[in-house]
Amino acid sequence: MACDANGPLTGVSRSFGLHGRRSANRRGILAMPMKDPDTHKFLVDEYLSHWTPSVDNQEAQNDRLTRRASYAIITKQYYDLVTDIYEHTLGTHFHFCCIRPGVPLSVAVSVHEQFLVEQLGLQDGQRVVDIGCGVGGPAREIARYASVAVVGVNISEYQLHRAARYTAAANLQDQVTFNRADFMQTGLESDSFDAAYSIEGTSYAPSLQGVYSEIFRILKAGGTFAAYELALTDIYNDDNPEHRKIRHALEEGMGITNLCTMSEAIEAMKAVGFELKNAEDLACSPDQIPWYYLLTGSLRVINSIWDIRRLIHMAFLRSRVARGMVGAFESAGILPPGSQKIVNTLARVGDMLVKAGEMKLFTPMFLIVGKKPQEELPCVAKAAKDPLYGGCNSAADSIAVSVNFRLGPLGFLEYPDAGITGNYGIQNQLLALRWVQEEISTFGGDPDKVLLFGQSSGGMDS
Structure with missing residues (x-):
């Protein structure tokens, strides 16, 4: 295990100890063989230790409270372990999107982000904050599309390192900048942003009311906040054991400590003082392809010929053959210890996302828009x-x-x-x-x- 003078590496130093310079300079799964094996194994085991299945509902609630108290550690561990895999499968835009018939997924992703811009009503030159910015794909898209300055907030040092590299390569470093911070306490100046958005980012907060309150603080009066939330629909019943099992699997597989319902998101938005302008589950639109269609890995339903490569790729990655290959590479020392456990975890959550989507129990695109009141x-x-x-x-x-x-x-x-x-x-x-x-x-x-x-x-x- 990588250590410093004081023992095991923690926080930022542990992240650097895992990735190192050689790993950080590679992209996707090509970065995985460069990981420090001892640190990788330690982080995998520590991350999975948070998700021991509970016997009954009360025990499950207590475990969730414990995880919420450790949300920052859990989120950092999760993205230290999965960012390379996400980049390999999703590029630099780590989110779902509305998919119209015949529209390639790459185009649908951009349209999904641009629709959020329309909800914000952005104007040239405004200052916007991206809460939970990932590796900066949406921030760069929105900066170009709306001609605004974007500040990305992220707790993951590894993701921000990659975000800065991609932004410089796109020659947008003067327009898109990044701030390493916990979005529950950003340290940003009060009343300093014209607008704020989050694409599946605030869903990682231990409390939606807490993160919404912080966003409310840094927004100027009259500023708008819009988010696509990962959320349980109002069909979810906490007394239903199957529903709880699905929620647990989704939380474990996506690194979320407090997956909320749509109603809870609305209540949180109002509680901190926002004027609710819109609240809509975009997954319910009848004229679109199911958001989880890529996860099925099925070639029987191809929305666009441009998606065939991704579908084949996704089908292979989720197959037993691929998981067996990962295990073999891990045994041979090509991939770091714990790689198969992470791939198995992602495969399970892929299956559960499809199931939850088909049951209409979960949505990755609950649009919620609020405006900070302006004193008349x-x-x-x-x-x-x-x-x-x-x-x-x-x-x-x-x-x-x-x-x-x-x-x-x-x-x-x-x-x-x-x-x-x-x-x-x-x-x-x-x-x-x-x-x-x-x-x-x-x-x-x-x-x-x-x-x-x-x-x-x-x-x-x-």
């Missing part, structure tokens, strides 16, 4: 006949509206209902005030707090 400011409407009298000097913790009305031929319209002659431009001002009442909330103003004052004839009208 009082409105000051100043009526002035001279356009030189604007409202800029009056604006202080308020929305200033300057109404410059006409006193020419069109301005001299009488208001007979009140017996007012036409030389006060009253019709123009009434029209302007109606607009203020209807539209000022768009600018952050409160239509119930409008102060009207004026100068010259505007003062008399006020």
Whole structure:
């Protein structure tokens, strides 16, 4: 086992002890033979020790609470062990997506990410945070697509090392940056981001309310947060032993300590102060291919000819032949000890994802969107006949509206209902005030707090 002067390597140093420089400079399964064998075996055994099956429901709940307390360690261990395999099968985008008939998976992945951009309403130059950014595939896609600056947050040093390399290769290092942090306590400045998103990232939090609260803190007022959550659907019944077994298998196979239901995600979003704008299970769309179709490894259903290579690849990796080969390579010292255990774990969760998807018990694309409320400011409407009298000097913790009305031929319209002659431009001002009442909330103003004052004839009208 790799050690430093104080004993077994821990935290960041253990991650470096596992991967080393030679492993970090290779990609996918080509990096696996370069792992430190003693550290790899230790991490595999330690990770799997968290997932001993429980006898009854109460014991299972207690075990889940214990895992939640160790979420940071479990998440880091999981991604230290599976990142290379994920890259080999999924590229740099570690997530599921909506798949339309005939659309290649590579295109569907980009469309899935771009749809999240539309939910955020991003504008050029805005600053956006990616919570749980993986190796940065979505961050780079969104930065290019929306012309925004993206800061990725990730607890895995190994993934961030790879993310930085891929970002530099894409010449996006000035637009996409990364911050190594626990997303429950990012250390980022409060009120500093225009928008935030997470693609299956916040699902790894021990508490959705906790991570949503941190996102709420770093968002500017009026900022939007959108996420694709890995979630149990509302069909899930905690009193059903089969449902609990499926949840346990999903949590173990994906490194999640607290897989929540869609309802729990909605409650958490509201509890921290977000205004809920959308909550929808995108997996329920009737006109799309099942999100788990690639995991079936079946060539009987091919959505696109461009997916054939991936389907064959996935079918082989999940086969007994492939698992036997991994075991043989491990015995020969080509792959590090524990490799077969990890491959078996991923194969089991693949089967369970298909089962949970067919039962509609689980979704990897529960879209949830919330907006951080923006304080509504009082409105000051100043009526002035001279356009030189604007409202800029009056604006202080308020929305200033300057109404410059006409006193020419069109301005001299009488208001007979009140017996007012036409030389006060009253019709123009009434029209302007109606607009203020209807539209000022768009600018952050409160239509119930409008102060009207004026100068010259505007003062008399006020």
